[in-house]
Amino acid sequence: MTRLPWNEIPPPLRARVEEVLGEPVVEALSQTGGFSPGSADRVITASGRRAFVKSAGLSLNADTPGIHRAEAAITAALPPHVPAPALLGFVEHDDWVALVLEDVEARHPSTPWEPGELEAVLEALHAMTATPLPADAAVTTLADAIAGDAAEWQRIDPVTLPPLPRGLDTWVRAHHDGLTDAAARAVADVRGDRLVHFDTRADNILLREDGSVVLIDWPWAARGVAWFDALSLLINVRYYDPDADIERLIGRYAIFDGMPRDAATRVLAGFAGMFLGSSLRPVPPRMPTLRTFQRDQAIVTLDWLRERWER
Missing domain, CATH: 3.90.1200.10 (Aminoglycoside phosphotransferase (APH), C-terminal lobe)
Incomplete structure (x- = not known):
């Protein structure tokens, strides 16, 4: 997957993500897995707060913004017992959207599966x-x-x-x-x-x-x-x-x-x-x-x- 780095996300959208987090992002580590075009970053703010941010615009892919929008709505409504990251926010700018989620300190399962x-x-x-x-x-x-x-x-x-x-x-x-x-x-x-x-x-x-x-x-x-x-x-x-x-x-x-x-x-x-x-x-x-x-x-x-x- 060709991921978009954090610094290439439209600045107004990055600013809205930082509003959700309450302070500027000082570090972003792009995640390479998955099949959704756009960005996927584990970000850290000035005080050390962490989050996971996914973003996409219609210019990248016609379907992905709608998929992110659906994920935000579903994640917000999941029952408390479901093992899923918490939704911190969902922001938009022009045809771009960003999903801001709890950053989970974890790893993917080993493959082949153990x-x-x-x-x-x-x-x-x-x-x-x-x-x-x-x-x-x-x-x-x-x-x-x-x-x-x-x-x-x-x-x-x-x-x-x-x-x-x-x-x-x-x-x-x-x-x-x-x-x-x-x-x-x-x-x-x-x-x-x-x-x-x-x-x-x-x-x-x-x-x-x-x-x-x-x-x-x-x-x-x-x-x-x-x-x-x-x-x-x-x-x-x-x-x-x-x-x-x-x-x-x-x-x-x-x-x-x-x-x-x-x-x-x-x-x-x-x-x-x-x-x-x-x-x-x-x-x-x-x-x-x-x-x-x-x-x-x-x-x-x-x-x-x-x-x-x-x-």
């Missing part, structure tokens, strides 16, 4: 979904959120599909109708009343020194089934370790209790279509690695999906 760290994250997801979301929580339903992704298979032409490793393109051509149907049926499978982060992978998770877990980047939060985030996390586990026994993990952790096997397979079909369809689109501005990442995600998910499909 068993103890994976256990901590799965336990945190279980705790987060232990209670229903309040009825008035301002998030979309997961069914609505994935409906467009579930329809992605209808837009994928199996005839023109580019080659994929291990004969996956041939397998997709042979099962295209079944994959299309499975993804469509997944929309009903994910209805529920629990908080869903919707983007659980290592770069959206932080681990503090005491072992506690923090989930970051919340623009896609939704209301749905408790096991959805944990299932998507296992895609990330296999992404970093193709030999990981992820089926054994499903039988081991309480977050997966009550997850119907066929429903999980249908959800994976939706994930596979979303990743594959997205990977075939043109590269968006200032996001040169995104399509390759999505293709890699599609391959990992299709491999797992084919194993389940053929059992």
Whole structure:
């Protein structure tokens, strides 16, 4: 990702961030991970106060300011028990926006995933979904959120599909109708009343020194089934370790209790279509690695999906 350094953010926007923090920023350390264009800085003020600031303008990417705006609204409304950074402020200038968040002193999980760290994250997801979301929580339903992704298979032409490793393109051509149907049926499978982060992978998770877990980047939060985030996390586990026994993990952790096997397979079909369809689109501005990442995600998910499909 091509990150914009702090000193290239429009000065009026930087000034508004400093108003939120109450004093000037004297140091900014750019963060290189993730897939959102714009800036991402851990900043320090004159008195030593710390914060995390993300900013973007329409001139960089047409979608990112709206994504930051959604994240600000959702973060502000998260229930107190959710392990997420606190929102300190949200500011705008012309077509630019900046999200000001609590700076979390932590690190991303090790990859390939270490068993103890994976256990901590799965336990945190279980705790987060232990209670229903309040009825008035301002998030979309997961069914609505994935409906467009579930329809992605209808837009994928199996005839023109580019080659994929291990004969996956041939397998997709042979099962295209079944994959299309499975993804469509997944929309009903994910209805529920629990908080869903919707983007659980290592770069959206932080681990503090005491072992506690923090989930970051919340623009896609939704209301749905408790096991959805944990299932998507296992895609990330296999992404970093193709030999990981992820089926054994499903039988081991309480977050997966009550997850119907066929429903999980249908959800994976939706994930596979979303990743594959997205990977075939043109590269968006200032996001040169995104399509390759999505293709890699599609391959990992299709491999797992084919194993389940053929059992």
